Amino acid sequence: MVKTLKLRILPNDEQIAALNHMSEQYRQACNFVSQYTFDNGIELNSFKLQKALYADVRENFGLKAQMAVSVFRTVTARYKTVQEQLRQNPYHFKDEYTGEWYDIPKDLSWLRKPIIFRRPQVDLVLKRDYSFDFATHQLSLNTLGKRIKLDFVDGCWQDYFDGSWTFGTGKIVQMKGNWYFHIPCSKESDExxxxxxxxxxxxxxxxxxxxxxxxxxxxxxxxxxxxxxxxxxxxxxxxxxxxxxxxxxxxxxxxxxxxxxxxxxxxxxxxxxxxxxxxxxxxxxxxxxxxxxxxxxxxxxxxxxxxxxxxxxxxxxxxxxxxxxxxxxxxxxxxxxxxxxxxxxxxxxxxxxxxxxxxxxxxxxxxxxxxxxxxxxxxxxxxxxxxxxxxxxxxxxxxxxxxxxxxxxx
CATH class of the missing domain: 3.30.420 (Nucleotidyltransferase; domain 5)
Structure with missing residues (x-):
């Protein structure tokens, strides 16, 4: 069972500038890797992409080591999502002679251009890029500069810290001037x-x-x-x-x-x-x-x-x-x-x-x-x-x- 914990974070002006810069650089790095993936046969292997482009991503976009690794996972995950969407929506056509309808399965070869990341974003890994400081009731995030601590709006988040939930890679999201941190939480269920x-x-x-x-x-x-x-x-x-x-x-x-x-x-x-x-x-x-x-x-x-x-x-x-x-x-x-x-x-x-x-x-x-x-x-x-x-x-x-x-x- 997977749910998403959505925290509204409250950065100050200096922290907003740091988050904006980090999110934009991460977005550009994703587009860089996406273009390479599309141009080289769309092989969805994050380790091979990392081996080919890691140094370029670090140098061109100024990302820290873990963030650079996360870029390759973000890109391959997005292509796999699109791959699943294509699989669930095959191409349907009608034979003009028989009147019968036929299905042709779709795969990533149907894409005419690389996937484009338009919205600024950044994925952060638990204990490396983000953690919770329970003493101060704050969220600690890594940026391209120094690490920052953010207040967040209290809610039912305590229910997820009882030891039964496992946290995954979080995502910084900006919507209508507000900032959010989305964290996927998973829990085993016995079917x-x-x-x-x-x-x-x-x-x-x-x-x-x-x-x-x-x-x-x-x-x-x-x-x-x-x-x-x-x-x-x-x-x-x-x-x-x-x-x-x-x-x-x-x-x-x-x-x-x-x-x-x-x-x-x-x-x-x-x-x-x-x-x-x-x-x-x-x-x-x-x-x-x-x-x-x-x-x-x-x-x-x-x-x-x-x-x-x-x-x-x-x-x-x-x-x-x-x-x-x-x-x-x-x-x-x-x-x-x-x-x-x-x-x-x-x-x-x-x-x-x-x-x-x-x-x-x-x-x-x-x-x-x-x-x-x-x-x-x-x-x-x-x-x-x-x-x-x-x-x-x-x-x-x-x-x-x-x-x-x-x-x-x-």
Whole structure:
């Protein structure tokens, strides 16, 4: 389990100048290494990069030894993040002759230019670049000059110093004139206990009309409406179109502010939804969601209007998954990802799998075999929940298939 401890630090004017200088030099060093990485085949090995460029980074950017080493780790970590993002979003294209959709996996060779580090930043290693002085209640940070001690805003940080958490490499962040120090904290969790002691199995179907549709072992289904969210997102879209039509520098800056505001709002919504689910079911719960890695939100997989399809492609489903995962682990629960195949096409009563049984226009599922009828989002949550019960019973990779129809989920 990994969480990020966010401390607001309170530097004076002299310390701000030192932090600004260090962050900018670190940023430039990252771009220098990123360009070299891109020009030399994008081999993500920080040790080889360090061997080739360490002396240049120290000499050209004035970084101290540990900071110079951290530059190579920062660059390779960013490329690995982009690599994972590309893997989860393959290139989808439609064959103009057959009308079939195909996927082409993406890798870093699809990049047309090196990754650029635009925001000043610096990564600091525990006990070498940063430490806590508990006697003075201060944070000690290394800079390119002398070491500085900073006051920080008190909060719940004491909860992380009970000996069960391990601190990682911290990051200096500046936002709207305020300075923050982000520290990743990790804690071991025992997943094997969940299978043996699971008390609740909750199937979660994610969408836009209903942000989440949940179905539990007691047959209770709840919906989180997405109508208000869609209306607010439309306001963001309309404002973005208005600014894009101006083609001015001030409009460009306004677009950046708007993007940040929208992202923060989306994150807040996902935090609220995931927190509500975890608080409702508590510990020893299994939250089951569809594995949307590589799922195409293209014409063949989308049934709504052009506007609805655009919304599906842009909503932060993966972020909701991340938030739910770490919040569940924090209380001793687990998130299980299952195959999304046929979860919206299968009848939870008789196991019949038939695509035409789902009626998108009326948001209903009507089984042509047994006559079972229900809301289509509820059907999805029921099938997802059933896959979770199979995992609890010992099936490591539960999934539905056409040839092997599984009987009632209730």
């Amino acid at each position: 094997e206990l969940i299978r043996e002691q699971v008390q609740h199995v909750v199937g979660i179907d994610r969408g836009l009309r209903f942000l989440t549709s949940t179905y539990d072992e007691n047959g209770k289904c709840t919906f989180k409406s997405g109508n208000a969210i869609l209306r607010k997102r439309q306001k963001f879209i309309d404002r973005r179109k208005e600014l894009q039509s101006k083609h001015t520098w001030s409009a460009f800056k306004a677009l950046k502010r708007l993007s940040g505001r929208e992202n923060r709002w989306m994150s807040d919504i996902n935090h609220q939804v995931s927190k509500t689910l975890v608080e409702k079911y508590g510990s020893n719960s299994l939250f089951v969601i569809e594995d949307l890695t590589g799922v195409s939100f293209e014409e063949s997989n989308l049934s709504g209007t052009k506007k609805q399809n655009r919304e599906k492609r842009s909503w932060a489903f993966y972020q909701l998954e991340q938030f739910l995962t770490y919040k569940a682990e924090a209380v001793g629960s687990k998130v299980l990802k299952v195959s999304p195949k046929y979860t919206s096409q299968r009848c939870p009563k008789c196991g019949r799998i038939h695509k035409a049984n789902r009626h998108h226009d009326t948001h209903e599922y009507i089984c042509d075999k047994c006559g079972y009828r229900s809301n289509d989002d509820r059907i999805g949550a029921m099938n997802i929940q059933f896959l979770g019960t199979l995992w609890v019973s010992g099936d490591e990779h539960p999934r539905f298939g056409i040839r092997k129809e599984i009987t009632s989920a209730e």
